[in-house]
Amino acid sequence: MTKYKVTYDRDGCISAAACVAVNAKWWVLDAADGRANLLNAEKNPETGLFEVIIGEGELAAMKAAAEVCPVLIIHIYNAETGEQVF
Ligand code: SF4
Numbered sequence: 001m002t003k004y005k006v007t008y009d010r011d012g013c014i015s016a017a018a019c020v021a022v023n024a025k026w027w028v029l030d031a032a033d034g035r036a037n038l039l040n041a042e043k044n045p046e047t048g049l050f051e052v053i054i055g056e057g058e059l060a061a062m063k064a065a066a067e068v069c070p071v072l073i074i075h076i077y078n079a080e081t082g083e084q085v086f
Pocket of ligand 1: 012013014015016017018019020035036068069070071072073074
């Protein structure tokens with residue numbers, strides 16, 4: 001089963017909450033700074049982006065969140081091939 005890597009540039013988040021509206025399972029607004037948090041994601045020290053690996057079953061909902069983000073800071077890659085899915 002294909003795995004996907006989601007990357008999230010949290011520094012660019014403008015707190016629009018669109019991601020939360022379409023995918024509340026993975027996205028929550030942080031009460032402290034109003035920015036979105038991606039569940040279970042860890043910050044990659046090299047890129048500064050938050051990353052998490054998801055399964056195929058999560059892809060559609062995660063893609064929906066990436067698509068509605070007004071500043072397009074959520075991206076999705078095939079974890080094996082590196083091909084960008086969004
Ligand atoms: S949709 Fe984009 S800008 Fe809005 S809260 Fe989510 S990540 Fe941040």
